[in-house]
Amino acid sequence: MKINKLNNEELEIWLSLARTVGPVKFFSILRACGSLYEVLKYLNKLTNKDYGIQNAREEIKNAEKIGAKITPACDPDYPDILRNISGFPPVITTLGDVSLLSREIIAIIGGRNSSMNGRNFANKLALDLSQAGFIIISGLARGIDTAANSVIYKNYPTIAVTASGIDVVYPRENFDLYKKITENGGLVMTELPFATKPKPQYFPQRNRIISGLSLGVVVIEASKRSGSLITADFALNQGREVFAVSGFPLDSRCSGSNYLIKNGAKLIESADDIIESIRFSLPPQQKNLFNVEHYAVNQKQEKLQQAKYVIVDHINSVPVDIDELILASGLSANIALMALLELELENKIERSPGNKISLIF
Structure with a gap:
């Protein structure tokens, strides 16, 4: 192009x-x-x-x-x-400020139903990374996203990607944060048309942009059903670093972030862990590890492509319920939702009211 x-x-x-x-x-x-x-x-x-x-x-x-x-x-x-x-x-x-998009960007995301400790850690992490020269990006959602974007109140620019039109603030409680971001050196962005209200299918679309703009994605207090795990999957497919903060095993708000760590995400305890990983090249003895990670990315992409084939085989022009489709397909919820998003972006499926989809012929 x-x-x-x-x-x-x-x-x-x-x-x-x-x-x-x-x-x-x-x-x-x-x-x-x-x-x-x-x-x-x-x-x-x-x-x-x-x-x-x-x-x-x-x-x-x-x-x-x-x-x-x-x-x-x-x-x-x-x-x-x-x-x-x-x-x-x-x-x-x-x-x-559009020039922020050319800077080094780190995403900090997590659950809406977050703990005070989780929000405080997200805000400290965002502040420390900002002081190190990174730009923080998040989704302007409640909880961890709000804590990350709130670094703007300490006079550091931040980026918020919305699942709505540029003029629509969601949630409404973040209107002051939205204004602070846009009026004090930060940036709000979207791919959606002006005046578009948020819908469930727009959030995964937004998440692929958050990870796509980032060098790495940090997940804090995310459950296994959290959209943050979909963002982490996008990050892996896009070749980005995935970091996670561990949490108490009996706290369901941490089940997703703990799951990411068990499956290869890098455990972090401070901004230094992220800075070291992002800014410093791998030493020669770790080259083989890089090749293994690259192989894992390719395997993930192949799995996503196979999931798309499975979904297309299960639908036709008659709308079907997405939850029933996922159950019938035998796919995991995360990979199925990512496959559905890609099929929608490719204009191969369309959504109908009632959380239904159908195939476009």
Whole structure:
């Protein structure tokens, strides 16, 4: 993909296509058409398009009214690290200091139902990493995410990725934090259209961006059903470091983070553990370990691809309940949810009300 600035008309076409199809199909169409003006002809032929040039124009105008910027994946301001992940967003919308996306970023995530100790440790970790020159990224959610993003109150910039439109703050209780981030050197970003309200399927999409922008992901107090484990899986598939903080074995809030440690995540007790792992090259005697980890990433990607085949074999054009599908497929919940997200991004499945999905023919 050629990196260049788009004029207003080209941006409207790019955005219109991005809002009409999923990321994988977006780039397939772009390659097939050869130019944005051929894409416009393609869009004009669509019989069921629900997002057109006028909508794109309005979205750009609404973003500009609040000081936000819509950045296509071909723009020089679009972060290279995100452009290199599978299914990267064709567009992102940002409010704040976009230059933060070119800095060294560490994600700190965890459960919404976190303990005071967990939140305090997340905030201290975020502060120590910020003082070391890293930028902290999280999801603006309750609990650990809020504690991590709150480093902005100590005058360190932070990034929040939302599962909603750039103008929609969720949860509402974090409105002051959202304002503090955007007005004091931080950045809020999303791939979703302006004014979009959060939905369950948007959170895994957001999580792949959080891990995709990061050099490493730190998980604190996450249960086995936490979305943080999905983020950790994305991080592994994207070749990122995965760190976790251990917790009391009988505390269900720590079952997921303990599980990650048992399965290869790096146990951390301070920011120094992360800094050493991220900033210093592996010594020669650990080269074989690196090869083993690289092999594990490939194995994980193959497992995800197999899961996608299994899911497609279990569905057709009639909507089915996602929980029943996962049960029937025999797949683990985490790998099934990741596979469903990738299939949705590839525009191969669509969601229906009532937590249902169906195959697109």
